[in-house]
Amino acid sequence: MIKTIYERWGKYNFLFEELVKRDFKKRYKRTALGIAWSMLGPLCQLVVMYLVFTHFFGRDIPHFIIYVFAGLKIFTFFKESTSQGMQSLAVNSGILTKIKVPKYLFLLSKNVAALLNFGLMLVIFFIFVLIDGVPLHLRFVMVIYPMLTLLVFNIGVGLVLSALYVFFKDIQYLYDIFTMLLMWMSAIFYSIDTFSETTQQLFLLNPIFVHIHYVRLVILHGYIPAWHIHLICGLYALGALTVGAWFYKRYNYRFIYYM
Amino acid sequence: MKIKLDNLGIKYMIGDFKNIGFKDYVMQKIKKQHIAKEFWAVDGMSFELQKGDFLGIAGKNGAGKSTLLKTIAGIMQPSRGNIETEGKIAALLELGTGFDGEMTVRENTFLRGALMGYTREFMHETYPDIIAFAELENFQDRPFRQLSSGMKSRLAFSIACLVKPDILILDEVLSVGDGSFKQKSEERMKSIIGGGAITLFVSHSLPQIRKLCNKVLWLDKGKQIAFGESNEVIDQYEQFLKTKKLPESFSIW
Numbered sequence: 001m002i003k004t005i006y007e008r009w010g011k012y013n014f015l016f017e018e019l020v021k022r023d024f025k026k027r028y029k030r031t032a033l034g035i036a037w038s039m040l041g042p043l044c045q046l047v048v049m050y051l052v053f054t055h056f057f058g059r060d061i062p063h064f065i066i067y068v069f070a071g072l073k074i075f076t077f078f079k080e081s082t083s084q085g086m087q088s089l090a091v092n093s094g095i096l097t098k099i100k101v102p103k104y105l106f107l108l109s110k111n112v113a114a115l116l117n118f119g120l121m122l123v124i125f126f127i128f129v130l131i132d133g134v135p136l137h138l139r140f141v142m143v144i145y146p147m148l149t150l151l152v153f154n155i156g157v158g159l160v161l162s163a164l165y166v167f168f169k170d171i172q173y174l175y176d177i178f179t180m181l182l183m184w185m186s187a188i189f190y191s192i193d194t195f196s197e198t199t200q201q202l203f204l205l206n207p208i209f210v211h212i213h214y215v216r217l218v219i220l221h222g223y224i225p226a227w228h229i230h231l232i233c234g235l236y237a238l239g240a241l242t243v244g245a246w247f248y249k250r251y252n253y254r255f256i257y258y259m
Numbered sequence: 260m261k262i263k264l265d266n267l268g269i270k271y272m273i274g275d276f277k278n279i280g281f282k283d284y285v286m287q288k289i290k291k292q293h294i295a296k297e298f299w300a301v302d303g304m305s306f307e308l309q310k311g312d313f314l315g316i317a318g319k320n321g322a323g324k325s326t327l328l329k330t331i332a333g334i335m336q337p338s339r340g341n342i343e344t345e346g347k348i349a350a351l352l353e354l355g356t357g358f359d360g361e362m363t364v365r366e367n368t369f370l371r372g373a374l375m376g377y378t379r380e381f382m383h384e385t386y387p388d389i390i391a392f393a394e395l396e397n398f399q400d401r402p403f404r405q406l407s408s409g410m411k412s413r414l415a416f417s418i419a420c421l422v423k424p425d426i427l428i429l430d431e432v433l434s435v436g437d438g439s440f441k442q443k444s445e446e447r448m449k450s451i452i453g454g455g456a457i458t459l460f461v462s463h464s465l466p467q468i469r470k471l472c473n474k475v476l477w478l479d480k481g482k483q484i485a486f487g488e489s490n491e492v493i494d495q496y497e498q499f500l501k502t503k504k505l506p507e508s509f510s511i512w
Contacts (some may be wrong), residue, residue: 014382015373022362022370029361095357099350099374100333253336256329257271 012105019109024116038120042073046128061191063220066129070219071188071212073121074146078154078208079179081114085158086165086172089255097256104248107158115151129219142224146214149237153207156240163251166258186212207236260310260346260425262331262457267304267340269326270297299481300326304340306476306486313458315472315489317465317496322478324461328352328428331459346425346457349375353430355411360404364395364414367403371418385421392447393417394440413440420447427451427458469493479505 028034049065061067088106089096096103122143130136164171186209192200203209210232217225273296301323308314316324329335330342332350357374358367368389372382390396393413398406406414427448452458462468468475468489475492477485484505485492495506 011376014377014379017379018370018373022359022366025366026359026361092357095374097329097334098352098357100348101374256335 020112023113038117042121042124074212077118081154082157086161089162146211149233150211152237153240156244159244159248166255262308263343264304265341267337269301270338273298302481308457313472315468315475316461318478323481348426349424350428363400365399389417429460
């Protein structure tokens with residue numbers, strides 16, 4: 001299996017690179033500042049949050065802006081990757097119906113482009129973390145782990161959604177409502193500490209919350225989470241990818257008839 | 260290199276929920292009236308092509324020509340029967356689609372080259388030739404949407420035909436661009452075909468088929484009516500167009 005993956009990589013890495021370039025560049029096409037928006041956007045957001053939360057709202061959570069911003073950005077990364085991933089097949093139908101090419105590449109490139117964007121945002125984020133009085137630490141490197149598992153998780157969800165979307169366009173509206181619900185269950189603007197022990201455990205059922213929790217522990221609480229948090233992140237990613245791959249394999253060639 | 264089809268069939272579903280809408284689909288399911296029908300866009304195709312063959316495909320609209328070409332190109336999977344192809348395939352189906360209007364001509368060229376399976380090295384090497392052949396030297400960094408439709412087809416043709424494919428699939432594209440480019444593209448085609456490729460070609464122009472092809476496949480409503488030497492089949496087909504009667508040896512009903 002490793003060998004076939006390697007062979008495919010050899011065959012498709014040029015195409016993959018071109019697709020990532022396209023997806024990444026297209027985001028800011030026709031803007032004057034271009035890719036700089038990947039960093040300017042979050043910077044402006046931070047300034048706004050700084051004004052709002054320092055002057056208008058009292059807060060009990062230390063480093064509240066970092067707390068909220070980490071949650072919000074991780075959630076947005078998940079939401080953008082999956083909802084754009086959902087449309088990745090339909091949007092490229094002009095290509096898929098004319099040229100023989102592995103369809104999953106379009107989804108992967110969208111996800112990798114979103115990850116690049118997220119990475120640029122992280123630079124601004126860590127600068128802010130430093131300014132806000134949290135010293136940078138080697139431990140922060142561990143943030144890479146939940147980002148990678150979230151990437152895989154997003155790809156898995158995207159595989160399912162993109163297949164459904166071809167057959168059933170309504171899924172985009174349902175998914176919007178679902179992600180809104182999920183957002184309020186991800187403890188982005190509040191802390192779960194006020195809930196009972198059992199309720200707190202229930203939050204672990206939300207994959208996005210687990211990833212947010214991980215990053216907050218590393219940055220704000222100053223320690224690398226226990227092994228079981230790593231395991232949960234890994235299992236969510238693997239689970240989503242397995243279901244997604246099954247879905248894709250099953251519907252791979254039926255897509256064409258509906259495009 | 261060869262192409263071999265054995266009783267090939269491609270089925271579409273009509274009357275499933277995507278086709279008739281979700282509400283009607285559910286209603287029919289509940290009432291148990293619902294019968295999703297199969298529609299065979301292509302059915303019972305059997306023929307074989309060898310190196311150097313030039314196949315013309317004739318038939319009315321909706322005869323299944325495009326579906327057949329897409330299956331040979333590997334974009335669609337047969338619902339039944341078998342298809343074997345050997346060799347590198349270049350399919351020129353509806354030129355000019357699938358490009359990205361916002362990206363530059365250069366970016367689009369590289370992306371399309373990558374999609375067609377060319378390597379990075381090859382693209383860097385051939386890019387100047389592609390642009391020169393398409394006569395777009397002054398447009399390389401312009402957004403693709405600013406090109407005229409003739410320029411778009413010229414670019415698509417140049418990318419697809421700068422390599423020598425073993426199997427060339429054409430969906431009515433022999434006439435690309437204006438007079439001078441048309442001549443150039445036809446010469447290019449001839450050199451690919453003359454180089455021993457297998458060519459498949461859809462056209463509504465019978466004189467063109469007669470002139471170019473050595474074999475002809477005649478389709479009607481997804482069925483293979485005739486396959487054989489080009490003059491013979493074209494004569495039958497012309498007869499059919501006059502009398503509206505299918506040859507006696509074949510009945511589709």
